[in-house]
Every structure is written in C-alpha cells, then in structure tokens.
Amino acid sequence: MESMSTTHDRSAVLAALTARLGAERVTSDVADLLVYASDGSTLHDATPAGVVFPESTAEVVDIVTTCAAHGVPFVARGSGTGLSGGAMALDGGIVVALNRLRRILDVDVPNRCARVQPGVANLAISRAVEHHGLHYAPDPSSQAVCSIGGNVAHNSGGPHTLKNGVTVNHVLGLQIVLSDGTLVDVGGPERPGYDLAALITGSEGTFGIVTEVTVKLSPLPEGVRTAIAAFATIDDASHAVTSVIAGGLMPAALEMLDRVVVAALEAAFGLTFPPGAAALLLLECDGPEDGLDDEISRAVDICREHGALEVRLARDDNERAALWTARKKAFGALGRIARNYCTQDGVIPRTKLPEMLRRVGEIADRHRLRVANVFHAGDGNLHPCILFDDRDADERARVVSAGREILDVCLELGGSLSGEHGIGIEKREAMARMFAEDDLAVMRALREALDPLGLCNPHKVLPGGSRCVELGPGGKQVHA
Amino acid sequence: MTDPMTTDAPIPLLATAPECVHCGFCLPACPTYDVLGTEMDSPRGRLALMSALESGDLAPTRAAVGHLDACLGCRACETACPSGVPYGERLEATRATLHDSPLRDRRAAQASRWIRAAVTAPAWMQRLGAGGQRVLRAVGVDRLAERWAARHPDTHLGAALSLWSAGSHWAAQRPSPAPGTTFAPSGPRRMRVALHLGCMQRWMFGGVHRDTIDVLTALGCEVVVPVGQGCCGALAAHEGAADEARGWMRHNLDAYERAGPFDALVVNAAGCGSSLADAARLFDDDATRERAVALGSRVRDVLDLVAELGPLPHARWTHRTQRVAYHDACHLAHAQGVRAAPRRVLEGLPGLELVALAEADRCCGSAGIYNVTQPATALAVLEGKLERLAALDIDVVAAGNPGCLLQLEAGARRAGHTWRLAHPIELVAGRLR
Structure with a gap:
C-alpha cells in the first residue's frame, strides 16, 4: 500500500x-x-x-x-x-x-474550551487564557515551542501528566483533512458514536492532517508548592518516589534528574546543587491552598527519611519558574556536554526504577556510551539521553543498538516503548516486539x-x- | 566509560563551542521566524545552513544566502539557547565567507556600503550633512521626503529617508563634544572614564553625548573624549565585512591606549558597546586579542555605570508624572546582559513611572541597518513592537541604542502615535536642568 x-x-x-x-x-x-x-x-x-x-x-x-x-x-x-x-x-x-496556521480561533470561557489552529504553540494557549484563570494543562518540556498539532499527533505528555493526564484527556474535538482531501469534524462535546478524536490523537499524522483542535481549558490551581531534593544515590531518590506515591500523596509533578544532567544545568543556568548529589527530585503539589503546605511537607519528610542531602522549597514564583526553566530546558542544556543526544522514552512500573536505571547504565557501558537521565519519575516515564557525536558513524550505530536494548528492557520489565514521544521512524520495528501480530493487524486495518x-x-x-x-x-x- | 551513577568523577563539559542540538527553544525567541514562519528563517534552521556551508555539504544558493542575510543578528536566540551555541559569532563568521558572493542581494549590499560610508565619513562632512539636514528641515523638504518615504516604507530608499527624518529632532540638539576635550567632575573625582562617540551616534546624537557627560560629571566622573577614536566596526562586522571591522577596531585600540589610564570606556549605543566589549572576536593573533580583551573588559554601558554610581544629586521633579516604557536594545539585553540597571535608574527618577512593556527584549527591527537592507521584514518585526507599545498609556519610549530610537520614532510617526522617543540618559539628564 x-x-x-x-x-x-x-x-x-x-x-x-x-x-x-x-x-x-x-x-x-x-x-x-x-x-x-x-x-x-x-x-x-x-x-x-x-x-x-x-x-x-x-x-x-x-x-x-x-x-x-x-x-x-x-x-x-x-x-x-x-x-x-x-x-x-x-x-x-x-x-x-x-507554522503559519497559528491563530486561536475561539475561546469559550463559560464552557472552558478553545478552538485553535494546529501551528499554535502549546504555551501560547495557556498565555492567551491565563487572565481568565485558565490554562491548557498538558505541558511538554518543549511547550514554549511545540505546536498543539504536534501534541495531538504524539499524544504528548509532560511533567504534570502525573496528575493532569496527557493530550487525549484534553482534546475535545478535531478537524482533519483525510488523505483524499475530505474535511471532517470529529469529536466535540457530548457527541455519540465512535470517539474518533481519541483515535486520531497519537496517530502521528498517519490518518491525515489536523487543521483545527478544540482543547479543554482547566482552572489554574489555587496554590502551588515546589521543592527540590538532592540525593546521594539514584536508588535513594527512586525509593523516595515510590514512597511518596505509596504514601497516598498525589503530586502534580515528580521529576528526577541525574548528575550528568545536573552538571549540564549548572553550566547552563548557574544552578548550584549540594556536593555529592547524584540525583535531584523536583516535586510539585498543587490544588486548593487549604492543606497544601501539609501535603508538601509530608513529601519533604519522605525525602528526608530516604536520606535526602538537602531539600529546598521554592520561596516564590520566580524561584519556581527558575527551577522549571532548568528542568524544561534540560535536554537542550545537554549540548553543553555533548554534540548530540538521542532521547529514549520508555515507560516502566515505578517500582522497577532502580533496576531499570542500573540496566541502562550497563547497556551504555557495554556500548561505550554516556547516558544522561532526566525523567518523569512519578509515572515511570524514562528519558535516558544517549550522548554521542554525529560525525562518528560507528558511535551513531552504537546509539541505535543501545536505544533498542533499553526499550527491550522496558518491555521485559512490563513497560512500554513510548510514554509521550511517539513511535515515529525510530521505534517502529520495536512495535512488533510489544504487540502480537493480531494486535498490529487491527491497527493496520484501521490505517x-x-x-x-x-x-x-x-x-x-x-x-x-x-x-x-x-x-x-x-x-x-x-x-x- | 564511567557510570554516572556509581562514580564521583566530574562530568566534563564540551571542550569546543557547543553545537545546535535541535531542541528548538530558539524558535519562539526569533523575530524573523515569528513573522516568516519558516524553519530556514529560524536560528535552528540558519545554524543548520551555516554548518552545511562550512562542511561543504551545501554549496551556497541564493536562497541559503538570503536566509542568512534575513537574520537580524538580535541574538535573542542566544538568551533562549540552553546549549550556549555562540550564534552571533557563527553568523558573523559565515557572513564573512559570503561577503563577496554574487548570490547576495546586490541592492541590499550596496545600501549597506553607502550607509557605512556615510556614517563613518570625516567629521567635516558629517557636520555639513547635519547642517544640510537643518536647512532641509527649515525649508520643509524633509516633510516632503518623509511623506514620500511613508508611502514607500518597504523600499531601501523609503526606509533610509524615514529614518533620516526620524533623526531630525536629535540632530537639532547640541553637537557632539570634540575629541580631545576633557570634562571635569562637579565635586571630588570618583573615577576617570573615556567616552566613545561612535559614528552615527556622533553625527546625529550629539545631545545624547552631552547628556551622558552632564550626568557622569554630576556623579563625580572625569570624562575624557579620546582623540583618534572611530566607528566600532559593528555595522561592518554584522555585514560580513570583516577586514573593514578589524581596521576600525585596530584604530580604536590605538586611540584608547593612547588616551592614558581610565576606569571605564563608556558607551551609550548598545550596538557599539557590544562590539567593543567583544572586540577580541575579530582577531586571531594573541597579541591583538590580548589588547582587545583589555579594552573590552572596561566597556560599560552608560546606564549600567550610572546605576552603580548611585542616585543623582538634586534630581528635579517633573511637573507631572512621566509614564515611560523601556525597550531593551538587543545588544544590551541579549549581547551584554544589561537589563536591570537601566530600569533601576529610570525607576529611581522622581515622578517617573516605568510602565511594563510586554516582550520588551524583542527586537524592534532596527538591527543596525537591517531596516534599510531588509525593509519589508524589518517593518513586519516593528509592527509587533508598535502594537505592544500602543496597548500602553505612555508619554515616552526609552531605548539605549540609536538604531532602536530611529526605528521606533519612524514607526510611531507613520502610525500617528504621540509618545516621544528618548535615550534613557536624556531622561536622567533632564532632571539636572
């Protein structure tokens, strides 16, 4: 075909x-x-x-x-x-x-939704509605740049996916041009029939070209508390993550960064971290002001119980913004320590974090590669970034092999190939290792x-x- | 290979200048990407073109050269870039290799050469020009020129004429001080500073230089105006005329070394300040680099120095509140990291209310003489700036760079806005009189 x-x-x-x-x-x-x-x-x-x-x-x-x-x-x-x-x-x-289709066509404040063109940047939607106390909740790290059309194609997530869900939970309707040029509207509030908007979300452009997106707008949380905890080992940080969730807390975000990433962030943003820190945990709680201080202090206590070297609370919005800027630009900051990087996107059960990270390290060692880890620890979505130099064809080949092995370990541990970056060209062959032939046949039939x-x-x-x-x-x- | 999880070995940074890693954070920061919506006109796209040209993977095409010439050189992408790619340096270096390329837009290159020749002409010619401007203004010819230019703002000539008319009220102010003059501090001397006059700034913005001297002497500085100084070479360097830029900079190195010891080289034009501070980029030989670094390290933007020297003695109140929007010149904010000082100085003036301008550090489209060489794109970039200014209730727009002042003044006139443009130092000096 x-x-x-x-x-x-x-x-x-x-x-x-x-x-x-x-x-x-x-x-x-x-x-x-x-x-x-x-x-x-x-x-x-x-x-x-x-x-x-x-x-x-x-x-x-x-x-x-x-x-x-x-x-x-x-x-x-x-x-x-x-x-x-x-x-x-x-x-x-x-x-x-x-990129030139970037108008916000309509904002419906009472019904909390907006109709936008696909080239609008994710963050531009939130900026346009913040004076109404609303925002578009999914926040990929590249949200200042990435387009809503791309978010729909990849069913993108972001640090706050942990609490808010991914793109598909926030897309109400779509307008799409099918491959024969037919223009159709799918989804929309309370419309019965097949949920085609959900089907198209995450289809990576294989069903047509989305020309309008109707997104859900959510109220901005009344209060936000952000803390950063430094740990001497990745294991300590991983156990803290598991305990925070097991303790019944529902953080808005729970992000982990390893010392390679921390070194890049120090160079890029002048952030300083306690000596001996091998992992950082960025924790955020949001919601009604009432009880929020209790919630963050319980999370902080759990970090301390797991041996945190230091825990800092963001004192104001500026400090919080600085922490998030560093986190969201972490991939880019890796350019300080390597010419190129390749980001993996595997998902694993949270409890397998320490084992998974150890095995990622082993795979990298075997292929003589360096890895930087920055990931959504709260939902087990890993982003091991394999560092390389694209002028070295042999190294590039080793990156591909190592990436493949990392994904295989994710599958072995009961996880998935991709949390939010999509399959694209990079992981398509691995789909055959994740899905049975019958499962793939249904997808092919749809396509x-x-x-x-x-x-x-x-x-x-x-x-x-x-x-x-x-x-x-x-x-x-x-x-x- | 070391396992980062089990060793404490420090993580080495790249030994060479960082390369673009495709994260794309520069895209929303780029004014030309904003108005053109094409990857080739984004920093990430231009870096890909520059790398391919450098490696030989791409032979220059008219399109490639056009995209590189369409860059403002505002360096907002450097502020946004988490990797720390030295975009401005890469652009200047690439443009130098393409400078004589027949693929370049000939009329734009010609316009650039003429303007560089005009603004760096000998002082007597410039005085003649300024005199001529006053005469033309007196007989109303500048009105005619302005009307014609307003109808043709997207042509090289229309853009040049409207900027020229926009400068008339500055040109009518006090003339620049003569090189060789020294101005004594009022009160005990706190420091000795040299003043850089520049080319365009010297010719058209004598009043800004006089205000700079008035404020600095009031704050206890002895101000010397070294003889032999010239253009900083920024316009030439941005254009890729590297030899011309080097020639100017050597001239300045000699002049400022002859001027005797001084604590700071004060510059009141963002573009010149950035070029002088980063003078070492132009030279390969260690000896000259060393001299350039020594000079560059003493460069201070006038507002940055005024902020350090503290509040003015006896600043006068205005009879009514003056509402001021501050526009960050790119070569102050992005190239020199001067953002807070000018705002602090302005906020400290009695009766002045600083009104927050959205995206204050986004380029106005002036970008040296980009507004003449690439008039259509410059106008599109300016439009967004004017819209954000028009949303404010203000009396004055302040900007620390002659190019921005002319561009914003010309735009405001065309659109019929009533705010006036001023260098921040003019607002400060206004409180002394």
Missing part, C-alpha cells in the same frame, strides 16, 4: 501548488529542504521533495488533494521538536509546514481504512517490510 510516486509526480505536485499558492509558499530549494530534513532528533534525517506553507484550512485541503491525485506522500510538520522522527518525510514526500493510498506519513508507527530507506545527504540510514 505504500506509494510508489516518481520524481515526475512530485514535480507535478510542486508545480501545481506553486501555480496556485505562489512561489513564496512552495520550495524545493536544496538549502530549504536541508533544514526540513530533520526535526528535534539529530540521529536521522530524510530530505523531502518539497515544503509547502499553507495559510488556511482550504489550502491544506488543496495540498492534500493534489498530493493524492499524483500519489505523492505527505507529512504535516509543526515546530519540529519531535524526538522520534515523526515529521521526517520519507520516500521523497512533501512536508506541509503548519488502510483511513488512508487507503498510504500517503499519510508513510513508514511511521507500524513495523513494515525489510526495505532499507536512504535518508538524506548525511548518509544516515534507518531500516524501514
């Missing part, structure tokens, strides 16, 4: 779109294609045949219809912060860049029903044949 478009087909699509949208809005210049060859990941790249910049839903329909007519694959792209290669155009497809021509973001999510796809000028390959 995967398309077999020719150079001629792609040229025809680009020529037709240039004629209608203008030369400014369609590009196939080699320099322009180069910057659209990769997204937030530096491990892989794939050069698209062209990039198109629609400015309305009607233009997205036009682009998709034109691609369908010529059998040319396409992939929507938001801010390009994805970490699994989801926005890479394989098979010489067309990138549909949605074929919604995208019979196989034009929507081909080669992503589901495992495929054994073809090897050449991915761009760097000679970087992935097996597809």
Whole structure:
C-alpha cells in the first residue's frame, strides 16, 4: 500500500501548488529542504521533495488533494521538536509546514474550551487564557515551542501528566483533512458514536492532517508548592518516589534528574546543587491552598527519611519558574556536554526504577556510551539521553543498538516503548516486539481504512517490510 | 566509560563551542521566524545552513544566502539557547565567507556600503550633512521626503529617508563634544572614564553625548573624549565585512591606549558597546586579542555605570508624572546582559513611572541597518513592537541604542502615535536642568 510516486509526480505536485499558492509558499530549494530534513532528533534525517506553507484550512485541503491525485506522500510538520522522527518525510514526500496556521480561533470561557489552529504553540494557549484563570494543562518540556498539532499527533505528555493526564484527556474535538482531501469534524462535546478524536490523537499524522483542535481549558490551581531534593544515590531518590506515591500523596509533578544532567544545568543556568548529589527530585503539589503546605511537607519528610542531602522549597514564583526553566530546558542544556543526544522514552512500573536505571547504565557501558537521565519519575516515564557525536558513524550505530536494548528492557520489565514521544521512524520495528501480530493487524486495518493510498506519513508507527530507506545527504540510514 | 551513577568523577563539559542540538527553544525567541514562519528563517534552521556551508555539504544558493542575510543578528536566540551555541559569532563568521558572493542581494549590499560610508565619513562632512539636514528641515523638504518615504516604507530608499527624518529632532540638539576635550567632575573625582562617540551616534546624537557627560560629571566622573577614536566596526562586522571591522577596531585600540589610564570606556549605543566589549572576536593573533580583551573588559554601558554610581544629586521633579516604557536594545539585553540597571535608574527618577512593556527584549527591527537592507521584514518585526507599545498609556519610549530610537520614532510617526522617543540618559539628564 505504500506509494510508489516518481520524481515526475512530485514535480507535478510542486508545480501545481506553486501555480496556485505562489512561489513564496512552495520550495524545493536544496538549502530549504536541508533544514526540513530533520526535526528535534539529530540521529536521522530524510530530505523531502518539497515544503509547502499553507495559510488556511482550504489550502491544506488543496495540498492534500493534489498530493493524492499524483500519489505523492505527505507529512504535516509543526515546530519540529519531535524526538522520534515523526515529521521526517520519507520516500521523497512533501512536508506541509503548519507554522503559519497559528491563530486561536475561539475561546469559550463559560464552557472552558478553545478552538485553535494546529501551528499554535502549546504555551501560547495557556498565555492567551491565563487572565481568565485558565490554562491548557498538558505541558511538554518543549511547550514554549511545540505546536498543539504536534501534541495531538504524539499524544504528548509532560511533567504534570502525573496528575493532569496527557493530550487525549484534553482534546475535545478535531478537524482533519483525510488523505483524499475530505474535511471532517470529529469529536466535540457530548457527541455519540465512535470517539474518533481519541483515535486520531497519537496517530502521528498517519490518518491525515489536523487543521483545527478544540482543547479543554482547566482552572489554574489555587496554590502551588515546589521543592527540590538532592540525593546521594539514584536508588535513594527512586525509593523516595515510590514512597511518596505509596504514601497516598498525589503530586502534580515528580521529576528526577541525574548528575550528568545536573552538571549540564549548572553550566547552563548557574544552578548550584549540594556536593555529592547524584540525583535531584523536583516535586510539585498543587490544588486548593487549604492543606497544601501539609501535603508538601509530608513529601519533604519522605525525602528526608530516604536520606535526602538537602531539600529546598521554592520561596516564590520566580524561584519556581527558575527551577522549571532548568528542568524544561534540560535536554537542550545537554549540548553543553555533548554534540548530540538521542532521547529514549520508555515507560516502566515505578517500582522497577532502580533496576531499570542500573540496566541502562550497563547497556551504555557495554556500548561505550554516556547516558544522561532526566525523567518523569512519578509515572515511570524514562528519558535516558544517549550522548554521542554525529560525525562518528560507528558511535551513531552504537546509539541505535543501545536505544533498542533499553526499550527491550522496558518491555521485559512490563513497560512500554513510548510514554509521550511517539513511535515515529525510530521505534517502529520495536512495535512488533510489544504487540502480537493480531494486535498490529487491527491497527493496520484501521490505517488502510483511513488512508487507503498510504500517503499519510508513510513508514511511521507500524513495523513494515525489510526495505532499507536512504535518508538524506548525511548518509544516515534507518531500516524501514 | 564511567557510570554516572556509581562514580564521583566530574562530568566534563564540551571542550569546543557547543553545537545546535535541535531542541528548538530558539524558535519562539526569533523575530524573523515569528513573522516568516519558516524553519530556514529560524536560528535552528540558519545554524543548520551555516554548518552545511562550512562542511561543504551545501554549496551556497541564493536562497541559503538570503536566509542568512534575513537574520537580524538580535541574538535573542542566544538568551533562549540552553546549549550556549555562540550564534552571533557563527553568523558573523559565515557572513564573512559570503561577503563577496554574487548570490547576495546586490541592492541590499550596496545600501549597506553607502550607509557605512556615510556614517563613518570625516567629521567635516558629517557636520555639513547635519547642517544640510537643518536647512532641509527649515525649508520643509524633509516633510516632503518623509511623506514620500511613508508611502514607500518597504523600499531601501523609503526606509533610509524615514529614518533620516526620524533623526531630525536629535540632530537639532547640541553637537557632539570634540575629541580631545576633557570634562571635569562637579565635586571630588570618583573615577576617570573615556567616552566613545561612535559614528552615527556622533553625527546625529550629539545631545545624547552631552547628556551622558552632564550626568557622569554630576556623579563625580572625569570624562575624557579620546582623540583618534572611530566607528566600532559593528555595522561592518554584522555585514560580513570583516577586514573593514578589524581596521576600525585596530584604530580604536590605538586611540584608547593612547588616551592614558581610565576606569571605564563608556558607551551609550548598545550596538557599539557590544562590539567593543567583544572586540577580541575579530582577531586571531594573541597579541591583538590580548589588547582587545583589555579594552573590552572596561566597556560599560552608560546606564549600567550610572546605576552603580548611585542616585543623582538634586534630581528635579517633573511637573507631572512621566509614564515611560523601556525597550531593551538587543545588544544590551541579549549581547551584554544589561537589563536591570537601566530600569533601576529610570525607576529611581522622581515622578517617573516605568510602565511594563510586554516582550520588551524583542527586537524592534532596527538591527543596525537591517531596516534599510531588509525593509519589508524589518517593518513586519516593528509592527509587533508598535502594537505592544500602543496597548500602553505612555508619554515616552526609552531605548539605549540609536538604531532602536530611529526605528521606533519612524514607526510611531507613520502610525500617528504621540509618545516621544528618548535615550534613557536624556531622561536622567533632564532632571539636572
């Protein structure tokens, strides 16, 4: 079902779109294609045949219809912060860049929802409604950058997922252009029938291009308390995490950072941590002011019982913001200690944290790689970041092998391949190790029903044949 | 390999300058990405282009060169970048390799050369120019020029003319002090400082220099204006004219070394301050680098120094509250990290209310002479700034850089706003008189 478009087909699509949208809005210049060859990941790249910049839903329909007519694959792209290669155009497809579709169309305060275009940044929604005492709750670390369309595609989470849930819990309805150009509205408040909005959320662009998202707005918590605890060992910190949750507390966020990450944060933000700290725990409680101080002090006590070297409470909003800036920019700050990193996204039961981290360390050692760990400890969503130098092809290959082994351990411990970054191109083969053939067959049937021509973001999510796809000028390959 | 969980070995930082890791945090900080919405016009995209050009993976194309020339050089991406990629340095270095490329927009390059020649012309020519400006203003020609420019703001000439008219009220103020002059402190001497006059600033903003001297002498500084100083070379360096920039900087190194000992080199133009503070970037040889570092370490923005020297003696009250919005010049906030000091000084003035401006540290589109070389994008960037200013009830917009002052004044005039533009030091000096 995967398309077999020719150079001629792609040229025809680009020529037709240039004629209608203008030369400014369609590009196939080699320099322009180069910057659209990769997204937030530096491990892989794939050069698209062209990039198109629609400015309305009607233009997205036009682009998709034109691609369908010529059998040319396409992939929507938001801010390009994805970490699994989801926005890479394989098979010489067309990138549909949605960055100019970034209007907040409607804010409905009484009904606590907003209708937005897919290119709107996650944080821009919260900024636009904060004066109403509302926010859009899911907060990926890249929330200042990442688009809501990308969040829908990946069913993104974030540090506050622990209490608030992920994107699918906050999407009420979607407008989507299907692969034949049909524009449909799915979901919406209290509409019976299949919950297609939930189906599309997390589908990584394989069902079409989302052109509008209706999101749920939640009240801002009345109060927030944030603490940071330093531990001498990862084990101590992990046990504290388990005890906090087992103690009946419901923190809003519970994040762990290891000493490699801490070193990067010290260099990037001048934060100082007690000597001998091998792990930091960032704890946040929110909700009604009443009882909030009790809740955070119980969490702090638990940290102390587990041998915390030091626990600091953020004294005001500025200190809290500084802590969160450091946490949310932690991936980026790794650029202080390595040229490149590859972020894993496995999920494991919380109780397996110490074992999992030990085994991640062993895998890294075996492949002669360094790993930095920063992760959502509260819900067992790990982000081991494997550090590497992309000029070293051998090291790059070892990164791929180590990443694969880490995921296998996640599965072995009863966990999952991905918490929030999606499968993309990076983990598609591992899907076959997580799901039975029948499970995958249902997914394939769905995909074929919604995208019979196989034009929507081909080669992503589901495992495929054994073809090897050449991915761009760097000679970087992935097996597809 | 060491296991970070079981050893206490320190984590080594990268020995070389950090590379872009694709996190994308620079995207929302970038004004051109904001108005163009294309990855090629974002810092992450431009870094990818620069790296590919440098490695030879990409041969220069008109599009690639265009995206690099479309960068404001505001360096807001450096503030946002958690990795610490030295974007500004990379941009200057890449532009230097493309400086003579036939792929560059010839009219933009020509406009840049003419402006650099005009603002760095000998003093007598500049005096002639300033005189001419006054005459043209007297007979009303500048009104005609301004009207024509207002209808053609997205052309090189229209942009240049509207900036030129916008500068008229500054040009009509007191002229710059002559090099070689020394101004004695009123009261005991606390320090000896040298004043950098610059090129454009010297020609059009003599009043700002006079105000700088008035305030510093009132605060106990002896102010010397060293002879032989010249343009800081920032306009040339940003354009990629590296030899021209180096030439100017050598000139300045000589002049300031001849000036005898001083405690600070005071600069009242953000762009010049940043260029002088970072003078060492222009040189490869250790001896010159050493001299450049010595000079650079003494560079102080005037407001930063005023904040340190403390409140003005006998600051006069205004007859009514003056409501002021402070706009951060990029080369103060992003390049030199000067953010709090100017605000502290302004807030300390009696009867002055500092009104918070949203996204105060976002570029106004001036960016040296970007507003003339890339007029259409500069206008789009300016529009957002004007919208955020228009939401405020203010009398004055203060900015510590001549480029921002002209850009914001021209924009305010076109849009019919009534606030006036002022260098913060003008507001401070106003309380002395």
